[in-house]
Amino acid sequence: MATQSIKVDSKEFEVKQYDFPTQQIPRLNYQDPKAEKLIENGQPVILTGSDLVGSAYHWDLGYLCSNLGSGKYTVYSSPDGKFKYYDEKKLPQNKSFKPPTSNSEMSFQDFASKLRKRDSKEFIYLQQSLNDTVGKRIVMDFTNFNWGWANETQKRNRWGPLTSNLLLVGMEGVITPAHYDEQENLFAQIQGYKRFLLFDPNQFDCLYPYPIYHPHDRQSQVDFDAPDLKRFPNFANAKAHEAIVGPKDVLYLPMYWWHQVESLHGHGETISITFWYKAAPTVKVVYPLNDGQKIAIMRNIEKMIAEALNDNDSMPQFMKTMVLGRYT
Numbered sequence: 428m429a430t431q432s433i434k435v436d437s438k439e440f441e442v443k444q445y446d447f448p449t450q451q452i453p454r455l456n457y458q459d460p461k462a463e464k465l466i467e468n469g470q471p472v473i474l475t476g477s478d479l480v481g482s483a484y485h486w487d488l489g490y491l492c493s494n495l496g497s498g499k500y501t502v503y504s505s506p507d508g509k510f511k512y513y514d515e516k517k518l519p520q521n522k523s524f525k526p527p528t529s530n531s532e533m534s535f536q537d538f539a540s541k542l543r544k545r546d547s548k549e550f551i552y553l554q555q556s557l558n559d560t561v562g563k564r565i566v567m568d569f570t571n572f573n574w575g576w577a578n579e580t581q582k583r584n585r586w587g588p589l590t591s592n593l594l595l596v597g598m599e600g601v602i603t604p605a606h607y608d609e610q611e612n613l614f615a616q617i618q619g620y621k622r623f624l625l626f627d628p629n630q631f632d633c634l635y636p637y638p639i640y641h642p643h644d645r646q647s648q649v650d651f652d653a654p655d656l657k658r659f660p661n662f663a664n665a666k667a668h669e670a671i672v673g674p675k676d677v678l679y680l681p682m683y684w685w686h687q688v689e690s691l692h693g694h695g696e697t698i699s700i701t702f703w704y705k706a707a708p709t710v711k712v713v714y715p716l717n718d719g720q721k722i723a724i725m726r727n728i729e730k731m732i733a734e735a736l737n738d739n740d741s742m743p744q745f746m747k748t749m750v751l752g753r754y755t
């Protein structure tokens with residue numbers, strides 16, 4: 428895999444090189460009106476100076492070991508460093524599906540000692556919603572997040588409720604492959620550096636998500652390291668937005684924007700916290716529809732057809748019959 432070096436604030440980063448062109452995601456102070464405008468328009472932006480998780484800037488492995496308590500945390504394991512999400516609820520209807528990662532529950536202390544034993548061939552990634560089993564100092568840090576700004580941003584953009592804060596602690600080199608989410612996300616970086624590759628929702632036809640009933644629903648079928656352009660020809664036209672997200676940065680990751688996240692080598696394990704919000708309600712439909720709305724419509728239609736057919740195996744033929752030669 429070819430790599431290229433990127434320079435950000437006098438720091439050098441070795442990143443994987445892909446064939447698609449990239450443009451930089453803007454980096455603005457969180458109080459800059461241009462930043463607020465980008466968020467309002469559902470455009471990604473890296474926000475500096477918010478101290479959204481300022482009370483957690485001192486979180487490192489040692490501090491978390493001493494203060495996360497003895498609760499169990501979900502730790503994913505992958506042989507190749509890729510952590511493609513899959514929905515366990517869809518396993519029963521996909522008997523032949525082989526999960527690409529395994530996961531187990533362990534104490535943070537056990538996770539940290541596994542991390543320190545660099546010899547392990549496997550890649551591991553702790554991904555756990557912050558819950559009430561954490562120690563009181565973590566609760567205090569969490570309480571002292573910059574909720575004033577977060578709540579104001581939520582209100583100003585008419586987002587729905589905050590649904591979860593996911594604590595992410597990853598080894599250097601772990602990758603979350605390209606997918607989209609159906610929630611707004613303020614992604615706060617505490618330690619280490621992550622390279623984000625984002626794709627506008629209008630790139631849906633370049634990224635070929637799995638069928639809606641597949642455990643990898645919302646994930647791209649394209650292997651960025653070896654794209655199959657016979658099956659996925661339009662991937663050749665993909666255009667990415669790119670950003671290196673470092674400590675104290677907050678990336679606004681708009682709903683429906685595709686993203687691939689790479690924890691970069693040479694800067695230690697990465698610690699991040701996500702703030703996921705439900706979407707703003709659609710008060711009045713305004714035409715032309717935006718790309719996110721079209722994705723929502725496609726998802727609803729796919730769900731309706733799958734439900735009506737009640738036989739996922741017959742879905743591909745049904746869709747071909749409906750579209751090929753008629754809408755192609």
Ligand SMILES: O=C(O)C(=O)[C@H]1CC[C@@H](C(=O)O)C1
Nearest residue numbers: 595602603608612614688701
């Ligand atoms: O925040 C999101 O939307 C995600 O996909 C997260 C899941 C793993 C995280 C990572 O940094 O690798 C990104």
Ligand SMILES: [Zn+2]
Nearest residue numbers: 606607608686
């Ligand atoms: Zn995501």
